[in-house]
Amino acid sequence: AGPSLPLLLLILLPPTMAAADLEMEVNPTGQNAETGRPQLQPSRTKPSLLNALPLKGESKQHLLIKAGKSQPDRKTRHLPDSGIPVSWSDLELEVATEGEKSFKILKGVSGIARPGRVLAMMGPSGAGKTTLVECLAHRARPTAGKVSFNGRPWRESMSRRLAYCHQLDLFRSNLTVKEHLLINARLRMDSRATVEEIEERVEETIVRLGLTKCADTLIGAPGMGGISGGERKRLSIASEILNKPSIIFLDEPTSGLDSFMAANIMSMLKNISKGYSQDSPLVTIIAIIHQPSSELFRELEDLTMLADGKVAYSGEAKHLVEYSNSIDFKVPTFTNPAEFFMNLISINPEAMEESKATVEKVVARWKQSKDYDQLKVMVDEAQDSKRSQNIEPEIQQELSSAMQLKTLLWREVLDRRRNKLMAAALILRTIVFYLFLGSLFYQLGSDSDQKAVQSISGAIFFIMINQAFTYVIPTVQTFPREIAVFKREYSAGIYRMAPYYLSKCIANLPLDLIIGAMFTPIVFFMIDFSDDPNVFGGFVGILALLTLMATALGYWVSCMAPNDQIALQMGIVFVVIPIIPSGFIINLDEVPPWYVWLKESSPFTWGFRLLMTNQWANYGDIACSDDDKEENLCTDTQRQFDNGEEVLRFFGIDKDTDARNGIIVLCCLILAYHSFAIISLFLKTKATAGHLSK
Numbered sequence: 001a002g003p004s005l006p007l008l009l010l011i012l013l014p015p016t017m018a019a020a021d022l023e024m025e026v027n028p029t030g031q032n033a034e035t036g037r038p039q040l041q042p043s044r045t046k047p048s049l050l051n052a053l054p055l056k057g058e059s060k061q062h063l064l065i066k067a068g069k070s071q072p073d074r075k076t077r078h079l080p081d082s083g084i085p086v087s088w089s090d091l092e093l094e095v096a097t098e099g100e101k102s103f104k105i106l107k108g109v110s111g112i113a114r115p116g117r118v119l120a121m122m123g124p125s126g127a128g129k130t131t132l133v134e135c136l137a138h139r140a141r142p143t144a145g146k147v148s149f150n151g152r153p154w155r156e157s158m159s160r161r162l163a164y165c166h167q168l169d170l171f172r173s174n175l176t177v178k179e180h181l182l183i184n185a186r187l188r189m190d191s192r193a194t195v196e197e198i199e200e201r202v203e204e205t206i207v208r209l210g211l212t213k214c215a216d217t218l219i220g221a222p223g224m225g226g227i228s229g230g231e232r233k234r235l236s237i238a239s240e241i242l243n244k245p246s247i248i249f250l251d252e253p254t255s256g257l258d259s260f261m262a263a264n265i266m267s268m269l270k271n272i273s274k275g276y277s278q279d280s281p282l283v284t285i286i287a288i289i290h291q292p293s294s295e296l297f298r299e300l301e302d303l304t305m306l307a308d309g310k311v312a313y314s315g316e317a318k319h320l321v322e323y324s325n326s327i328d329f330k331v332p333t334f335t336n337p338a339e340f341f342m343n344l345i346s347i348n349p350e351a352m353e354e355s356k357a358t359v360e361k362v363v364a365r366w367k368q369s370k371d372y373d374q375l376k377v378m379v380d381e382a383q384d385s386k387r388s389q390n391i392e393p394e395i396q397q398e399l400s401s402a403m404q405l406k407t408l409l410w411r412e413v414l415d416r417r418r419n420k421l422m423a424a425a426l427i428l429r430t431i432v433f434y435l436f437l438g439s440l441f442y443q444l445g446s447d448s449d450q451k452a453v454q455s456i457s458g459a460i461f462f463i464m465i466n467q468a469f470t471y472v473i474p475t476v477q478t479f480p481r482e483i484a485v486f487k488r489e490y491s492a493g494i495y496r497m498a499p500y501y502l503s504k505c506i507a508n509l510p511l512d513l514i515i516g517a518m519f520t521p522i523v524f525f526m527i528d529f530s531d532d533p534n535v536f537g538g539f540v541g542i543l544a545l546l547t548l549m550a551t552a553l554g555y556w557v558s559c560m561a562p563n564d565q566i567a568l569q570m571g572i573v574f575v576v577i578p579i580i581p582s583g584f585i586i587n588l589d590e591v592p593p594w595y596v597w598l599k600e601s602s603p604f605t606w607g608f609r610l611l612m613t614n615q616w617a618n619y620g621d622i623a624c625s626d627d628d629k630e631e632n633l634c635t636d637t638q639r640q641f642d643n644g645e646e647v648l649r650f651f652g653i654d655k656d657t658d659a660r661n662g663i664i665v666l667c668c669l670i671l672a673y674h675s676f677a678i679i680s681l682f683l684k685t686k687a688t689a690g691h692l693s694k
Contacts, residue, residue, distance in 0.1 A: 082115060082281040083114075083246060083281045083284055084149055084150045084247055084281075084284055085112060085113065085149075086113040086148070086149055086284055087112040087379045088135075088145060088146065088147045088148070088379075089110045089380075090108050090109070090110060091109045091110070091132065091142045091144070091145035091147070092104060092107060092108060092144040093128075093140065093141075093142045093143055094143045104309060105131045105309050106128050106135070106145075106309050107309040109128070109132060109311055110311065110375065110376065110379050111311065111375065111379065112379050112382050113286045114284065115246075115273070115281065115283060116273050116275075116283070117270075117273055117284075117302050118270050118287060118300070119285065119286045119287070119301070119303070119304060120288075120292075120300045120301075120302065120303050120304070120317065121304050121306065122289050122290075122292070122303060122304070123307055123342065123345065124342055124345060126308075128306050129288045130288060133249050133288055136286065137162060137164050137249045138154050138162075139164065146383065148383040151382060151383055151384055158247075161245050161247060162245055162246070162247045163240035163243075163245035163247070164240070164248075164249045164250075164251075165236050165237055165248065165251065166488060167288075169233065169235070170484050170488060171219045171485070172485065173219055173221045173226065174218065174415045174418040174419055175219055175411065175415065176216050176217060177206070177214050177215050177216070177217060177219060178206065178215045180219060180235065180239070181206065181235075181239065181242065182198065183408075183411050184239050185201055185202050186198055186403075186407045187399060187404065187408075188242050190397055191397045191399045191400065205242060208238075208271075208272070209235070210264075211234055211235060211238060214227045218418075219232070229261070230261040230265070233253055233265055234265070234268070236253075237253065244280065245283070246283060246284065247284045248272070248283060248285045248286070249286050250285070252287075253265055255290050259293035259294075259295045260295065262292070262293060262295070262296045263293070263296045263299050266296055266300065269285055270299065270301065292338045292339075297337060302314075302315070302317065303315065303317040303320060305341060305345065307345035307346075307362065307363060308347070308359055311363070311366060312341075312359075312362050312366055313341065313366060313371075314366075314371070314375050315375070320337045320341060321337045324340070324344075326369075327362065327366075327369070345358075345359050345362055347359065399495075401496055404495045405502055405503055407495075408495060408500055409503045409507060411503070412504060412507030413507055415507075416507055416511070422474075427515060427519075430515055430516075431522070433466055434522045434526075435522065435526075437463065437466075437523050438526025441455055441458075441527045442526055444527060444528070445529045448622055448623050449623050449624065449625035449628050450623075451625075451631075451633065453622065453641055453647055456527070456529065457612065458584070459523075459527055460584075460608070460611045460612060461584040464546060464608055465579060467516075467547060467550055467607075469575060471547055472551075472553055472554040472574070473554070473571050473572070474554070475508075475550070475551050475554025475558060475571075476554045476567040477558065477564040477567055478504060478554070478555065479555070479558040479559050480558060480561055480563050480566075481564055487684075491685070501555075505551070509548075509551075513547060516540070516543050517544070520539065520540050530619075532618070535615065535618075539614055542611055545607075545663070545666050545667075545670075546603075546666075548670050549607070549670050549673070552669070552670045552674050553574060553603065554571060555673065555674065556674070557571050557574050558677070559678070560680045577598070578598065578601075578602035578603065578604050579602070581598055581599040581605065582602055582604040582605045582607070583605060583609065583612070583652065584651075588652030590652075603669050606661070606662040606666055607666065609659075610658070610662040610663070612647075612648060612651060612653055613648060613655050615644070616645070616647045616648050616655075617648065618644065619647070620643060621643050622639070622642060622643055622644070622647070624639050
């Protein structure tokens with residue numbers, strides 16, 4: 001009677017009742033403890049009753065979907081050989097040290113990571129965990145040994161199926177979690193993916209990684225608000241699985257988290273290893289774990305213990321206690337097995353010889369064990385290309401440079417729109433300086449006497465200096481502050497270098513030019529340079545050209561400098577030295593021959609020539625005022641400057657050629673600085689790649 005009761009209820013209940021309401025099962029005891037009668041209890045696993053029902057017309061899977069379960073138990077969804085196993089045998093990595101000596105980090109390491117399971121790499125500091133993972137991820141080259149992916153060696157197409165999550169979480173702090181994932185999805189996914197598909201993938205990833213509550217929260221920075229440490233770890237993983245990689249490497253994904261959050265991360269990784277969807281293959285996951293808690297250890301599946309560059313244990317984590325006991329190293333009761341074993345294979349500085357002997361003994365006993373023999377058989381089978389399936393990645397069409405630029409530009413605009421303090425500081429600084437300069441040289445341009453020549457020329461010079469420092473100094477810190485994020489994204493092949501660089505330049509351009517166009521009239525009309533609208537237009541245009549030059553120079557210095565402190569010092573040097581021979585502090589005709597190259601290559605020399613030509617070329621007669629006569633600057637018959645052309649000649653400026661040449665030279669310098677910046681950025685990333693491959 002018991003088993004037939006659920007079926008009877010299914011027939012009698014109204015069709016409007018949700019299928020989930022029917023998911024009940026008979027108490028395993030079959031009786032109520034008090035009445036002795038059969039009783040029904042809500043099922044802890046809802047599909048159990050639905051799987052047992054003799055369904056007609058509708059499949060069990062269809063009814064599961066109606067009951068709120070979009071997919072059946074994942075354990076039955078995949079073929080045993082689905083996914084890409086990673087195997088390695090006799091890996092060695094030797095690095096050169098000072099002098100002619102060399103040091104081995106890896107010493108004949110073998111192992112296997114299977115699809116659908118998480119392999120944890122553990123060991124004391126210096127054991128070679130990170131080096132091994134970098135070799136497996138093709139980020140470092142072993143000096144000996146073999147690494148196979150599904151029985152085949154590394155090929156370039158594998159890079160599209162591999163993801164690497166770094167230990168340090170790096171994000172743009174002014175983006176929300178969802179915005180970050182949308183931008184990454186657009187850059188990582190197939191270019192043929194529609195907006196709806198991208199949004200669906202992002203929403204699916206947010207739900208899978210448990211980021212729903214913080215989806216619209218700014219990421220922020222550690223110690224400065226934003227999402228929590230656990231959410232940052234999950235976001236880092238979410239960013240890497242947007243394009244559904246077949247192999248995921250993680251460098252200490254649980255570091256810095258409490259035991260509960262660390263166990264939660266590991267549980268989530270186990271879930272991902274079972275596949276991204278009902279029909280997707282299993283995923284191979286390799287994670288470096290540092291100092292696992294008891295809660296985290298219970299979540300581990302496969303485990304490889306490294307000691308001094310050698311394997312001390314490799315197998316299922318739940319068998320570690322049994323194995324350790326079998327080699328005469330008994331794990332005490334109520335002790336974390338992972339912590340016990342790691343202490344066993346660690347080198348104690350206070351008992352160096354004794355601890356080294358213990359490590360050698362543990363490694364030797366591993367090579368004598370049956371588990372070691374079984375591992376060798378598994379590795380040999382995994383590296384046999386005849387037994388492996390030929391799994392080639394789907395051809396993914398990369399995003400065009402134009403679409404990459406559009407996406408990256410969107411990211412930059414979002415970042416700057418939320419960084420209102422920086423824009424406000426730039427506006428306030430410009431207003432204060434122009435008001436001060438305008439009040440200091442107030443209406444001197446209208447005097448038209450001999451003394452006004454020095455004042456007006458000095459005002460022009462300091463306006464040029466302001467343009468240089470206002471835009472060079474803040475710009476030099478752009479790339480050093482973001483170089484870590486750029487290197488990580490660029491090395492992962494998310495985007496090309498040119499779209500990234502152009503997005504930075506274009507995003508800053510409107511604000512820089514608008515501020516100049518809005519506030520330049522303040523200083524121009526306060527000083528009263530001229531009533532001629534052509535002079536005003538030329539003044540604004542030349543300052544805009546100097547702004548473009550200053551930002552280009554700042555980007556070049558920024559790409560060369562290793563950090564923001566050095567970038568700031570370099571920026572000052574690249575501004576101050578070229579300004580000195582620009583024509584005001586020292587006359588252009590008086591510059592020594594050995595510094596002519598500096599004078600002619602200085603952007604400030606040509607900027608000063610342009611501004612001076614714009615001001616004085618059509619200035620007209622310069623009077624000899626009574627004040628000038630009292631100070632013996634001129635007489636009625638003899639003047640130092642009769643007109644603006646003589647002012648230009650005094651400063652060594654040729655009005656006929658310097659104006660035209662100045663525009664050409666500044667435009668060429670702008671292009672040259674941007675070119676040098678991209679080359680410097682490329683060399684910096686190449687140096688990083690070279691370091692990884694050594």
